[in-house]
Amino acid sequence: MPHRFSFASTFVNRSIIGSVYLAVLLIFFAAQMLFTTFLTLPPLSVFLLVAFASSLRLIEIFYAEQIVTKDESRSQRFAVSSIAWTLVLALLLAVLTRQPDTHYFGMLILPVLEAAIYFSFAITLLISAAASAVSLFWVAYAANFSPPFQSGEILEASTLVLVYFIVGCLVWLLVHMLRDREEQLRQQLYDLEATRSKLIEEEKLAAIGRLASAVAHEIRNPVAIISSALETAASASFASREREEMSRIAGMEAKRLEKLTTDFLSYAGPGNASFQQLDATALVGYIVSIVQPQALQKDLQIEVKMCDTCCVYGNEGQLQQVLLNLMRNAIEASPQSGSILIAVVNQSRKALQIRIENAGPAIPRRVADHIFEPFFTAKEGGTGLGLAIARSIVDRHHGELHLERNDTDHIVFTIRVPSIDGEDTVQTHIVREL
Missing domain, CATH: 3.30.565.10 (Histidine kinase-like ATPase, C-terminal domain)
Incomplete structure (x- = not known):
């Protein structure tokens, strides 16, 4: 039975995941720059945090092969770090922006997707709950933890929570189906290779059988002639001339048998001749x-x-x-x-x-x-x-x-x-x- 690799460790390249994270971060930051240019620029701390987060993702992209191998446990440990960092990053960007309305919580869909790729359904739900908790925390934080909270903020946060759970469940289901399909394909390929090896072995045995049958057929005639000729040559009931003729025939057939054997060895033997x-x-x-x-x-x-x-x-x-x-x-x-x-x-x-x-x-x-x-x-x-x-x-x-x-x-x-x-x-x- 072939060794089982997870879908994530086999097909999902960390450099691709890092590229997606980087692209989303820069898009969200560009959107903030575009819509706040006419009001006020983001604080310097936001620029520094985006630059730091981008640098981490660039390191992940360029050194993905060294950072993560096909060792599933190592891949999962790195995924945990990536998910936790993104949850913290979205909250830090929202806090440093110093505005009650922020779009950075849309980034939290990425940790949910990563959890669906690398982990079980329960952990995917747990990460979805963590992303939801960050979004709901922001509603309270933006209101200085003093109710009543704005209904628009509550509706927006509730929508994000719903999106996290729906997307997480759907992606986990798709990944799980792909993982099962992959395992079925691996098993089929393994069975096919085993069948192929068996057929090759049977064909070799059949070829040996055909070759042995042909050799036996070719050898049988000269051996029968030699045997008959030698009996005749040894019999006193035949004239001397006839016995000599039978001895000559036996010698000729022996040479033919020797040539046949030599040709067969030349055909069957791979030889160790130097080139x-x-x-x-x-x-x-x-x-x-x-x-x-x-x-x-x-x-x-x-x-x-x-x-x-x-x-x-x-x-x-x-x-x-x-x-x-x-x-x-x-x-x-x-x-x-x-x-x-x-x-x-x-x-x-x-x-x-x-x-x-x-x-x-x-x-x-x-x-x-x-x-x-x-x-x-x-x-x-x-x-x-x-x-x-x-x-x-x-x-x-x-x-x-x-x-x-x-x-x-x-x-x-x-x-x-x-x-x-x-x-x-x-x-x-x-x-x-x-």
């Missing part, structure tokens, strides 16, 4: 030189476009594995005497793109939608882990690998990885024309 700054031009050039003999067998032309300075931060062996896988796929998919384009460009100062494009028939839609899934393959004898491993490696490099274009004679795979400052000048090199 370093790499020259993308050299990286691509090395891979092109490796696949060149395979390209020669199909009379393919490999065209390379590279930046002058294209650098990436990554693991050389892993990125070579990705490029080698994509280039071999491109060679296998290309028609005889076709061409393959591999381009390295800086998309921006922070992103490097490697595009591998080949001719040939488009990948069927039903296949293209699943080519990055583990153990999915449309090639006879394939493990279905090549592209899944490639994408996993690119993900570890905080990059993206996707099939950008899938049209006839325009099949484009794109790798996008973070780069280290490079220039966008591109030079075209024909590696070999056949």
Whole structure:
């Protein structure tokens, strides 16, 4: 269950409350100056008191974060001081003004509102009663405590008392409703996060189950063949030539099983390979030189476009594995005497793109939608882990690998990885024309 914070400590900023207090004080003082200019200026003591009260509120505004934290008890203690000071301030301003009629008691609505925000309903009523007592006290004070009191003053004070209690009750009710709504929202968010975590965990378990099922399916066939071949090779009822052939088949299936296991570990294991700054031009050039003999067998032309300075931060062996896988796929998919384009460009100062494009028939839609899934393959004898491993490696490099274009004679795979400052000048090199 999440920790419960009060509505006030969570959403009401003390700097906002201080700003409201300051604005109201200055407005009331400006109103006094405006309506008494033609009669007489307020005493100097009023100016000094307003200046002092304004200074306190300015300190509260600028140092609100240091004065009050999310500690609810500390917020409430400061609120008590603020409320008490405002009650005293309104009375002092009325007394120092030296006029029987004063508007400063309108400021007492602010302590009532602050009590409704920070405290219980009973305390809100108590502060409303305190503000009412100050207003009624002024009626007696203005008449020198000698009844009968003026009916107009009594009516004005009674109206203020009514306003204090009505506003205090309504604001407390609204704040209480908001506080309950906030708590409900917090609980819903907590429940939602718990549900989300549970779903993620279940999805992980389901993914592990699917992966284990796929691994078991892929391993079952070579294991069954090996077992059958070894039984045949060990049986004296078969000729020597047949037993030798079965031994050879068992060895081939064992190698296939070893490759499958290696590919699976490459896909599943996060690895602890170190990263370093790499020259993308050299990286691509090395891979092109490796696949060149395979390209020669199909009379393919490999065209390379590279930046002058294209650098990436990554693991050389892993990125070579990705490029080698994509280039071999491109060679296998290309028609005889076709061409393959591999381009390295800086998309921006922070992103490097490697595009591998080949001719040939488009990948069927039903296949293209699943080519990055583990153990999915449309090639006879394939493990279905090549592209899944490639994408996993690119993900570890905080990059993206996707099939950008899938049209006839325009099949484009794109790798996008973070780069280290490079220039966008591109030079075209024909590696070999056949």
